[in-house]
């Protein structure tokens with residue numbers, strides 16, 4: 001076996017918590033993170049088929065097919081691929097260990113929701129969630145360890161930014177969840193876990209391509225969420241795969257959105273709506289707006305009317321998500337009657353709106369909450385997450 005070096009340069013990464021996460025150099029926005037170059041083991045999931053071929057250059061050529069088939073079609077860990085010689089399996093496991101080590105698994109909703117907290121080779125922590133529904137099974141993946149966007153109501157935002165994930169680290173979350181889902185089949189992937197996917201666009205898009213090309217998921221079953229990074233939306237528009245775009249909106253006027261979602265100060269609503277319109281026009285994909293309902297903050301009649309005015313021209317669908325409850329913060333998710341009233345108001349205005357069930361609130365199944373609790377009391381979790389359960 002022609003072994004490649006067991007490390008890779010993953011590009012500039014950032015250790016420790018963000019000192020000033022509201023503006024972050026990690027996402028190209030200018031800021032004060034201290035960049036370091038980190039070396040991490042290359043996992044098999046970081047390697048595309050050609051790279052696996054190089055790795056196995058001294059093996060019979062059919063070994064690449066066996067390994068590829070085992071990892072992606074069958075979805076087995078390499079240690080269980082018994083059609084490979086034991087010595088080769090041992091060497092692959094030693095030189096290219098999995099990126100994700102499970103440190104916590106929580107199950108709720110009668111087994112229909114499973115949430116993992118993983119630790120990565122450098123100690124960074126990320127989360128993924130598997131959600132079974134009657135007609136589909138969804139995996140929600142993280143694209144960054146932490147997040148620099150600093151949305152005030154979000155557990156991940158409160159914890160700051162650590163680093164971008166590699167495409168293999170993103171892909172492996174799907175592979176591991178898929179193994180756990182058997183005999184059910186994972187058929188829907190949402191990039192809505194920890195982090196802002198557009199701030200790690202290259203690796204996120206590489207994972208999208210691998211999910212589509214290597215794991216056979218249709219572009220329609222892939223959804224990338226953003227809090228509104230316009231350059232990322234534009235890059236998605238220029239790419240070939242017509243994946244779904246979900247914009248975490250949460251406010252339909254700049255004054256409120258500046259407060260809830262600080263990146264709005266850089267990319268205000270008018271420009272954001274223009275980028276969304278271009279995406280819809282070019283890709284012909286449905287756009288959705290995610291709206292975390294916060295009691296008395298963005299669940300008023302005037303909020304519904306402003307939101308409706310943004311949705312109409314874009315024919316956007318609205319997903320309403322009451323914020324997950326978390327301890328220690330006064331502002332709460334909207335109570336059920338206000339959620340219903342807000343949804344009804346939107347519908348009367350002709351907007352398609354769906355109230356999403358808050359899956360896994362008893363296991364902190366929202367971005368950043370599990371990680372925050374595992375990290376101990378120094379990380380203050382305010383309101384929890386906006387992440388929907390699609």
Ligand code: SF4
Pocket residue numbers: 147148149150151154155156157158193194195196227248367386
């Ligand atoms: S809501 Fe999303 S973009 Fe905002 S801080 Fe949380 S993970 Fe980051």
